[in-house]
Amino acid sequence: MAIRVAYTGNGACAQAMRQVEPHMVAAYPITPQTEVVEEFAKFVADGKVKTKFLPVESEHSAMSACIGGVAAGGRVMTTTASQGLAYMWEMLYIASGLRLPIVMGVANRALSAPINIHGDHSDTMGARDSGWVQLYCKTVQEVYDTLIQAVRIAEHDEVRLPVMVCYDGFSVSHSLMDLEVLAEEQVKGFVGRFTPRYPLLDIANPVTYGPLALYDFYFEYRRQQVEAMATAERAVREIAEEYASLSGRRYSAVEAYRLDNAEVALVSLGSTASTIEYAVDRLRDEGVAAGALRIRTFRPFPKDAIREALEPLKAVAVMDRSESLSGWGGPVGIEVKAAFYETEARPLLLDVVYGLGGRDVGVDDVREVFGELKKATDAGKMSDPVYYLSLRE
């Protein structure tokens, strides 16, 4: 039977890992993910899980051990954040290139320099092209639900890709929220037994992992990853449906909030969507045709769903909690704009870079962005394509 408790995002992550009970967890603690490692290590020490826990000396080793663990034939999970994710960099590509279904929770945090421990999306956005599926969570409940689904997405027969479950540092990782925890047998039944593919420990059928592939074959393997990522879009949808029938909670690649008859909307990832939805309710009360769209699956990028949801609108602001430093805004804004290249009609698009280094975004800040959209619709154009919210000018 499911129980209701108060948990932090990190606590929910650790609970999901406990219930999935993978064969191995190799992890290194880093703010704001530290509690996950602490709690999971305690589960292991207390004999609550049979998982082999590897307290490695770095994140590079954590991901390397996970790669070895799946290749050997086990189900593995890990967690990290910020500099830790950056330190895993080369191994991220090896995990996805070898098509290893690793599930990793990431408590999003800014990247140094200057050093900063608070939440923004610089870490995982930097890894957006590393071949990992990326799911961004709004609440503590969603962290728990998504981690459980991520196991199935990663291990899906036609996907076999690693999955990052991203949740905002501190605003989700350290915030207590209401959480419904499923019964042990429900989670165990949902994730099922791990079916290894070409395990190295199957000594009767020796295989080679990680051979050389130059200009003669390398390209074909990248093309296969493109296909696996395209299939992941379907897998995310199907597994979400199955999870909905188990838990009563339904998730999709993008989640619309009061978009019916909306003229202006904000697009966001993660926990900021809660603040935006609150502001949308207030604006609707005031007669403003406001709405919101949350991108839950950033990789694969749900371009069709985004187009369909936003095409009828007059103006849209894309909220970017990281800077691409390319000279034209954040990565989400750039990709949403690209999604509209082929459409006949498109809303005016404003890229809003906000909340870097954990700078808070409140209801008044969201209202300010809606105000910018009002100005743009009145003028029929955007005055500036990138808007820096709550920046000292």
Added chain:
Amino acid sequence: MKWNIKDAEHWSWKKYPEGALILEGGNAAYYKTGGWRTDKPAWDEEKCTQCLICWISCPDSSIIVKDEKWDSFDYDHCKGCGICAKVCPVDAISMHPEGGEE
């Protein structure tokens, strides 16, 4: 070999095993590395004592032994590293520039 990769260069991208895995052991022999060689080993039958230290030391299994006796070099796979010449206790193997006189 159960896994037939003879015409692998003509396959569609869909056919290659995921993750660039090699699904069977022993097929490295298909990849001929002899072309990498700049120095080529030569064997002196008169000096050779059949100790076979060269055979056990060769990193590319390119010393061919038949009936427990030195037989030949596998020039399709020998990369010319010279380990065989270095380990030979009686100087029965010598290295010579590829393309030069033997």
